[in-house]
Structure formats: C-alpha cells, structure tokens
Amino acid sequence: MPPPSEQEDMPPNTETQDQDLISQFNSILNLQSQPSSEATTQDNMSAPKRENESANPSSDQNPKKRKREQPFMSAEELELAMLETILEAAWNYRVALIPSATSAAQRRQIRQDERTTCLIAAQGLRFSASRKYYRAREILLEAEDELAEFEERKGWA
Numbered sequence: 001m002p003p004p005s006e007q008e009d010m011p012p013n014t015e016t017q018d019q020d021l022i023s024q025f026n027s028i029l030n031l032q033s034q035p036s037s038e039a040t041t042q043d044n045m046s047a048p049k050r051e052n053e054s055a056n057p058s059s060d061q062n063p064k065k066r067k068r069e070q071p072f073m074s075a076e077e078l079e080l081a082m083l084e085t086i087l088e089a090a091w092n093y094r095v096a097l098i099p100s101a102t103s104a105a106q107r108r109q110i111r112q113d114e115r116t117t118c119l120i121a122a123q124g125l126r127f128s129a130s131r132k133y134y135r136a137r138e139i140l141l142e143a144e145d146e147l148a149e150f151e152e153r154k155g156w157a
Contacts, residue, residue: 076127090117104152
C-alpha cells in the first residue's frame with residue numbers, strides 16, 4: 001500500500017483495474033494450461049493474440065511452418081557474458097584476498113590463481129569475440145602483475 005501522500009495522486013479506480021488485469025492474466029494462464037480442444041471460445045476471445053501466430057489456422061497445424069521465437073541472447077552473446085562473469089568473479093576474489101596476504105609470495109600465488117582461473121575459463125571458447133575479450137583481459141592481468149611486482153620491489157605496496 002503506497003504512503004498517504006501517494007494515495008492522493010492515484011486515480012480512485014486502480015483497484016478495479018488491478019483486479020481486471022489479474023483476472024485477464026489468470027484466464028491467459030488457464031488457456032495455456034488447457035489443451036487447445038478444451039479451450040472455450042470466450043477464453044480465446046479474451047486472450048491476446050501472439051505476434052508469431054499466423055492468420056492462416058492451417059499453418060498452425062504444421063509445426064514445420066510455425067515461426068520460431070528468437071532466443072533472448074545468441075550463443076555468442078551468452079558465451080561472452082559467461083566469460084565476463086567468470087573473469088570478473090576471479091578479479092573480485094583476488095581484490096578481496098590481496099589485502100589479507102602477508103607476504104609477496106602469497107600475493108603472487110593469489111595473482112597466479114586468478115590467471116589460472118581465467119585460463120580454465122578460456123579453454124572452450126568458440127567465438128572470436130570471446131577470444132578477443134579474453135586476450136585483452138589476459139594482457140591487462142599481465143600488466144597488473146608486473147606493476148604489482150615492481151611496487152613490491154620498490155617497497156610501495
């Protein structure tokens with residue numbers, strides 16, 4: 001329930017609109033759960049038409065002619081998103097552990113573990129965009145490692 005200040009701005013019939021939307025949603029769910037032969041004509045009329053349904057009812061009978069819905073993400077986008085997630089998780093893990101390391105050897109081992117995780121994640125890459133992203137991230141990790149080792153030698157870290 002919104003605060004009293006927001007209630008004044010709301011039109012008085014929102015509850016009935018909400019109930020109408022809920023009943024339409026429930027009728028759509030009931031229509032989808034029923035086999036097509038059991039659906040009533042009233043349910044068919046109240047349910048909105050899907051975009052991929054064709055005007056010709058005979059084409060709906062043939063599954064080969066039915067249009068396929070496009071996936072939310074392509075395989076390349078999915079692979080790139082998964083790779084990015086794994087590499088970011090490895091980086092966050094390293095950032096969390098480096099301050100608790102007491103010696104240069106421990107810090108080096110933590111950075112090596114991150115590189116190993118990234119290498120394992122890159123083993124099955126199929127798409128060039130993912131390989132390019134991985135290569136760029138690998139170059140960045142190498143530069144960070146060299147900088148960290150230089151700072152440790154100088155005593156800045």
